Amino acid sequence: MIQLQTIWDWFRSPIHFPGGISIEPLGVIEMIVLLVLLLWGARWLRRSARILLSRRLDPALAYAISRIGYYLFLALGALIVLQTMGVNLSSLSILGGVVGVGLGFGLQNIFSNFAxxxxxxxxxxxxxxxxxxxxxxxxxxxxxxxxxxxxxxRSNDNVDYLIPNSQFVNGEVINWSLSDSTMRLHIPFRVPYGTDREALRDLVIAAAKRSPHTLDVEGKRPGLWVTAFGDAGYDCQLIVWVERNALVRPGGTHAEYHWLLADALEQAGIEIPRPRQEISFARSDEAKAYAEALSRSSSST
Incomplete structure (x- = not known):
């Protein structure tokens, strides 16, 4: 009985910290229990708020509001728990200021990502x-x-990238679905010189329309561009507008249009030109005569 009383007295004995802060071991246990309950309550509140707000607001906006409310609830709850446990917050602010200066240099990147x-x-x-x-x-x-x-x-290959938030604020980010869910694609290809360009335009537009992703509305119709005069033919681009279901899989979408173009050009008998290089070899007797002439020239000088 005396041993239990000794243990109880130790739990009730205050432990003094710099800045005039005194905490009892029993108070530490109570604080841990309260913080666990606080964390559980904050997560429950976040899920509930997101479900309720999603019924009337945009899901992305509901997500943002629930996350901000989650962190505010945790911060306010932690202050209330410390105050309830008898911690003098004014003294704690002095200690927190000293510790914060040291952590500020060591955890600068973490605080930057948090902000x-x-x-x-x-x-x-x-x-x-x-x-x-x-x-x-x-x-x-x-x-x-x-x-x-x-x-x-998460990429289309089901690979998850964990990207620090500071890269989105300080770096360059392309948001393909920020304000408009459509995007224009450029599909390059090449045809030989002499190809009927008007017939080629009709051919590639008809090929693009065979894809269910191609938009054909005012201001967003498929088309053909001749972009350059290459070494072996016209450098062209098929121009198509696609919606979100296609822009979120850019590799597969480009492959689909290349496939349709290849089929259309092959059926029309249009061969995709390739640069050619000609290498000629001199006959042995001509090479021997050239070597003798070069030798006489060098000896005379």
Whole structure:
């Protein structure tokens, strides 16, 4: 009984920290329990808010509001828990200021990503469900998760990229579905000189219309461009407009149009030209005479 009383007294004995902060071990246990409950409640609130808001708002906006509310609820709840446990927040602010200066240098990138994540959630330049690309030739895919530290982008090969949020705020990002769900594609190909260009235009437009992805509305009709005079023929581009279901799979969409073009050109008897190089070899007697003439020339000089 005396041993239990000793243990209980130890749990009730305050432990002093710099800045005039005193915390009892029993209070630490209570604080951990409250923080676990706080985390569980914040997650439940986030899911519930997202479900309710999605019924009346855009799903991306509902997601952003629920995430911001989640972090605000955690921050406010943590302050209330500390205040309930008897922690003097004014003294804690002094200690937090000292620690914060040290952490600020070591965790600068983490804080930068955190601030960038909040900016993305509030301004909604990138949303869950958007199809984005990092720089011109960087990874691309659909945004499946937008956190405060990183954004999860899933490619068409089912590869997940975890991209720090600071890259979206400070770097170049291509959002293919930000304001318009359609995009114009350029499909390059080449035909030999002398090809009837008017007939070629009708041919490739008819080939493009065989794809269910091709748009054929005012201002967004398929067409043909002759872009350059190459070494072996006309450099051309098939111009098509596609909707979101095609732009989120750019590799497969380009392959489909190349296939349709190849079929149409083959059926019309139009061969895709290739640059040719001719190499001629001199006969042995001519080569021998040339070598003798070169030798006489060098000896006379």
């Amino acid at each position: 960038s994540g909040l900016i993305l959630l509030m301004e909604r330049s990138i949303k869950v469900g958007d199809y984005i690309q990092i720089k011109e030739n960087g990874p691309h895919g659909e945004v499946v998760h937008l956190g405060v530290r990183y954004t999860q982008v």
